[in-house]
Amino acid sequence: LSVVVLISGSGSNLQALIDQSLEGKLDIKINAVISNNANAFGLERASKAGIPAISINHKDFASREEFDAQLQLEIDTHQADLVILAGFMRILTEGFTRHYDGKMLNIHPSLLPKYKGLNTHQRAIDAGDKEHGVSVHFVTAELDAGAIVLQAATEIEANDNAETLAKKVHALEHKIYPLAVKWFSEKRLAYKSGKVMLDSELL
């Protein structure tokens, strides 16, 4: 499976995908890593792994539409069967999401539909939640609202703060994101007419 990974920051989820594919656990070829932030550490991770590392600064474009058009061009040049958003901190236009309908995954650090958007760890603590976690979902035009593929949860303990909780959630992310990508690569996971389809053997 050919994939393109979009990032904005550290890229630890990207690293999990790189590592699992090097270990032969995941049959993907990462054709490119694209960041909207030229300083993203994830670009270094990509280069180190011999993957083309591309940055497209959203500030160079007059509108979201123009930025997304360039992003789309770059992704399609590298031929992606699946676009993987891994800490990509830009809101995408409807046209862009439609272009990759059923072919774009995102990971979001909350138990969706709770806490769409930012600061999810602090918001879960402030709400007095007993548990928190992470969701992998197909991307649709509405932010963090596409069909959920897989979730993992962890307990919120009395002494947790946003930082300790983020760390626990990250550990879960690095397990479930490669797993969802693996299912997709094996054609055991698909998205049809707004619904997640899972191979019956996974259930």
Ligand code: GRF
């Ligand atoms: C993760 O918490 C992910 O869920 C969110 O952005 C963060 C990216 O982390 N969408 P990293 O860049 O993969 O380390």
